[in-house]
Amino acid sequence: MQLEQINRRGLVLLGCGKMGSAMLEGWLSRGLALNATWVNDPNPSPWLKGLANRGLRLNADLPENPAVALIAVKPQMMGEALPALRSYGGGDTLVMTVAAGTTIATYESVLGQATRIVRAMPNTPAAVGRGITAIIGNAQATAEDLDLAEALLSAVGQVVRLEGEHQMDAVTAVSGSGPAYVFHLIEALAAAGEAEGLPADLSMQLARATVCGAGELAARSPETAAQLRINVTSPGGTTAAALGVLMDAESGFPALLRRAVHAAAERGRELGK
Ligand SMILES: NC(=O)C1=CN([C@@H]2O[C@H](COP(=O)(O)OP(=O)(O)OC[C@H]3O[C@@H](n4cnc5c(N)ncnc54)[C@H](O)[C@@H]3O)[C@@H](O)[C@H]2O)C=CC1
Numbered sequence: 001m002q003l004e005q006i007n008r009r010g011l012v013l014l015g016c017g018k019m020g021s022a023m024l025e026g027w028l029s030r031g032l033a034l035n036a037t038w039v040n041d042p043n044p045s046p047w048l049k050g051l052a053n054r055g056l057r058l059n060a061d062l063p064e065n066p067a068v069a070l071i072a073v074k075p076q077m078m079g080e081a082l083p084a085l086r087s088y089g090g091g092d093t094l095v096m097t098v099a100a101g102t103t104i105a106t107y108e109s110v111l112g113q114a115t116r117i118v119r120a121m122p123n124t125p126a127a128v129g130r131g132i133t134a135i136i137g138n139a140q141a142t143a144e145d146l147d148l149a150e151a152l153l154s155a156v157g158q159v160v161r162l163e164g165e166h167q168m169d170a171v172t173a174v175s176g177s178g179p180a181y182v183f184h185l186i187e188a189l190a191a192a193g194e195a196e197g198l199p200a201d202l203s204m205q206l207a208r209a210t211v212c213g214a215g216e217l218a219a220r221s222p223e224t225a226a227q228l229r230i231n232v233t234s235p236g237g238t239t240a241a242a243l244g245v246l247m248d249a250e251s252g253f254p255a256l257l258r259r260a261v262h263a264a265a266e267r268g269r270e271l272g273k
C-alpha cells in the first residue's frame with residue numbers, strides 16, 4: 001500500500017480545518033506516521049496540537065521532496081496560501097487539492113505548468129472511513145500519480161475517477177456538500193417528530209438512528225434505492241401518505257434537491273472564477 005511510500009517521503013497538509021482533519025484522522029488510523037506528516041495551519045485545533053506533542057510536524061519548515069502536498073484551505077484563502085508550496089512546482093511531489101471551485105489552471109498558474117496536480121473532491125465521512133472522493137489529474141499527472149492519489153483517498157472511503165474537470169462542480173454539489181443535506185434531513189425529521197408531540201431528545205434519537213440505519217441498509221443491500229423505498233411503503237399505509245407529499249412533482253424532494261444541487265454547483269462555478 002502506498003502509505004508506506006508516503007511514510008518514507010512525507011505528506012504535507014496545507015490547511016487542516018474540518019476537511020483536512022477528517023482525512024488526516026482517517027489516514028492516521030490507517031497507518032500514516034505522525035513524524036511523516038507536516039501540517040501548516042495558522043489556526044491549529046487543540047486536536048492538532050495534541051498530535052504535534054506526539055510527533056506530527058506542525059507549522060515546521062516543510063520537507064524538500066514529500067510524496068504528496070495536499071491543499072485543504074478555503075478557496076477564498078488560496079491566493080495567500082498557495083505560494084507556500086511554490087518550491088514543489090514542477091518537481092517530484094504530487095500536489096493534491098480538495099478545494100471547491102478552484103480550477104487546475106489556477107494551481108498551474110502559481111506552481112507552474114509542469115506541476116503534477118490531482119484535484120479531488122472528498123467529503124467529511126472520510127473521518128470514519130466512509131467518504132467518497134472524486135479525482136481528476138492535470139495533463140502532467142501520470143498514471144502512477146493517479147494511483148497514488150487513489151490509494152491515499154481510498155484509505156478513507158470510496159474513490160471515483162472523473163472523465164474531466166468539468167464534472168467537478170456537479171460532484172461537489174452532490175457528494176462534497178451532500179453530507180450537510182443528510183444532516184439537515186435529521187434535523188428536519190426530528191423537528192417534525194417534535195411537532196407531532198414527541199419529546200425533543202426522543203425525536204432526535206429516532207431521526208438520527210433512522211437516517212443512519214437507512215444509510216447502512218442502502219450501503220449493504222443489493223437492492224436499488226427505489227426498491228428499498230418500496231419495501232417500506234405499504235399500499236394505502238402511512239409511508240404512502242408521507243411520500244405523496246415528498247414525491248410531489250412541484251413541492252417535493254426532487255424539485256427541492258434539484259434547486260439545492262444547482263445552487264451548490266453554481267456557487268462552485270463562481271468560486272472558480
Ligand atoms: N468541509 C467539507 O465538508 C469539505 C470541504 N472541502 C474543501 O476543503 C477546503 C477546506 O474546507 P474546510 O475544512 O471546511 O474549511 P476550514 O475553514 O475548516 O479549514 C480551512 C483551514 O485552513 C487554514 N488556513 C487558512 N489560511 C491558511 C494558510 N495561508 N495556510 C495554511 N492554512 C490556512 C485555516 O486556519 C483552517 O484551519 C475548502 O477548499 C473546501 O472547499 C471539500 C470537500 C468537503
Ligand SMILES: O=C(O)[C@@H]1CCC=N1
Nearest residue numbers: 099100172176177178
Ligand atoms: O461548502 C463548501 O464550499 C465545501 C465544499 C464541499 C463541502 N464543503
